[in-house]
Amino acid sequence: MSDPHQRAQELTDALRDSGIRITRQRRLLLHIVSRSDDHPDAVELHRRASEEMPGISLSTVYRTLTALEEHGVIQRHQFQNDIARFERADADHHDHMIDLDSGEVVEFHSEQIERLQSELAADAGYEIVAHRMELYVRKIDKDN
Known part of the structure; x- marks a missing residue:
């Protein structure tokens, strides 16, 4: 970019x-x-x-x-x-994880997720035109 x-x-x-x-x-x-x-x-x-x-x-x-x-x-x-x-709007396609505690927004891209979404749509007889994925997350307390 x-x-x-x-x-x-x-x-x-x-x-x-x-x-x-x-x-x-x-x-x-x-x-x-x-x-x-x-x-x-x-x-x-x-x-x-x-x-x-x-x-x-x-x-x-x-x-x-x-x-x-x-x-x-x-x-x-x-x-x-x-x-x-x-x-x-010209940023490369990515999805978002939103930390519910801090409000931080983390961008990510996964070819595996993209492929699965396309397969699911195709299996149902559709083609994906656009999509958004938002994951709402919390940090895992590794001490417990």
Whole structure:
């Protein structure tokens, strides 16, 4: 995958090609999301944006996230009992494990799971068009 600056530029170009005006706020959020290796929520994105653009409002962040999501640049994840979190839509396919105690989101990819899902769908007469897998987990206490 390309570096964060290049990813941000590719996302900016894609939005511009779709006829979307690239404001300073949108450009900043594209850069922040492009260099994020976690799944920040809107408040965290606002905090990060405020460090670089003091005075940016939370409502501007929400409006920008909505526009970016509508144009397929970012993905919204609504994990069980959690607020919406965001990540780049151009990331390679992966699934998520969500630690119920810490809230940490761990990305993973398993060819074995992908193969099994395809086999299950095919056996039922279907082809997978898209899917998500979310595992809700807790750390195992190895001392007990």
